[in-house]
Amino acid sequence: METFYQELEKVMTLAARQLYHRYRIQARLKVKDMPFLMGQGLYLDSENLKSDDYIAQVIKHGTLSIGFIGLAEALICLTGQHHGEDPSAQRLGLEIVSFMRKMTDNFCDEYDLNYTLLATPAEGLSGRFVTIDRRRFGVISGVTDREYYTNSFHVPVHYEISTFDKIRIEGPYHRLTNAGHISYVELQSPPIHNLEAYEAILRQMAISDMGYAGINFPIDECLSCFHHGIMEDECPSCGSTQIRRIRRITGYLSTVDRFNDAKQAELRDRVKHQM
Template identity: 35%
Template sequence: MSFDRHGFGYSKVGRGNVSPVTINLPKIGIRHGICLGERDKADLDGFWRELDEILKLTEKALVERYAYICSQNPKAAPFMYINHTMRGFNNKNISSVMKHGSQAIGLIGVAEMCEALFGKNHVDMSARNFALQVIEHISDFAKEASERNDLNFGVYFTPAEGCCYTICKKLKDEFGIISNITDKEFLTNSIHVPVWEEVTPFEKIDIEAPFCKLGTSGCITYVEFDSKIINNLDAVETVINYAMDNNIPYFAINFPLDTCCDCHYQGDIPSEGCPVCNSKNIERLARVTGYLTSDVSHFNQGKQDEVKRRFKHMK
């Protein structure tokens, strides 16, 4: 949560992101990178120029939407203000509450942006250094926009449960199938290491930690295990401690929790069926991005494809 310049400081109670806008980083990467075979070396001047134009547009969109929200009558949604669900209400106007929230500059697909520019994602150190400069640049822009508008701008690692699919589809329509960018049904979440990269949990935390400290309007880092991990709680504790030692603000561990709806067996149940009663009536609990969804089949096409490709960080 971004710092509140209007008095609540770092407190998270009764505040939130007002209305995020998400920047499609892969598109800027494709337009200035090597992935379409139009150039041998990325046009980084063009990249930075276009990013700055998009940032200005993002600021305008956030400020306009903020003004529109603040123009609403508080009586339209009294549950937002009674019982201090959202703090600061002066009994007159919504801006008394909304000014404490953050104007979130979201982003998606750092991995695909790097891939488009350089032909490699940010698991590679040189691409990672560039990606970090991009996020630092957005973070600096957010600080300046906060001053310009007297609002709390911040960098938001958009969960993108829906737009991971819709943005990828739009890129596919515009640029066709590009290897490691649009040759799947989703774009990689925010600054995450792509789900298919075979890294250890410690490597994943090492790569994502320097980015996370800039994601002041929200971020999550998780590692993916198989269900055997519940027999090794020391390993779980070691990984959690490693994440905390590296200042990951929001850390999660994913592991499959499949339940047989007939005999109630729980564990990692193969597609052939329940190992106890052979039933194929299985509910597969999984994390979309930030929260858990009762069954993978409820995910959209993009997130279902992502789940299939998730590497288990068990090395």
């Protein structure tokens, strides 16, 4: 554990330095380099700057965020189980993310800038990192044996868990990740005829201290007759196989074919959460 925390501290310090380096480069830009954002006074305090002024004094209002993916895989490495499976892994998960948050808070004092901790969805990185790690460490069960790392602090998408347990476990991480976070649950079908269940899920999200949450469900649309619903291979109304499948995976509603390979693999693995 000591080695783990030392390594974590090392990469976070590196990330903080990299963000500061980028900030200093951006700070050398002038208002006239960003005529829309700064020139039109859209950015906080930029309305007081002139065209030849540096933007340094206003972009200090921005945030420098350090994100993470794969808490679940890290916990499996450290304890053999992830936080959805074992309460002591959950305690360790909260300890690790609290440690990371404390580090970003300390960077705020050290650099006098707004460092924050981000629960990253990692659209490209989730596939890239696992490929790099598999090359280096081989195929490790539960860690590098899929095409993607689990988002941020999420319970792995393929793990069978109830809606309420998932919400209860992920909730406490929201307060720690002050740059942004989201949790979601996957429903079997659109909940249009079960508003009580929908409300119960929302209330559980609220009492579990979630800042931002989503309730996902599939929507298929027949491109021939525009029938909506859940369809296997053909439209139950007209028999057409021209079906548009809309899913929510990286925070946006999109048709399935637009996701990258890692995210398509994640979508395939996602289990539906039972009430």
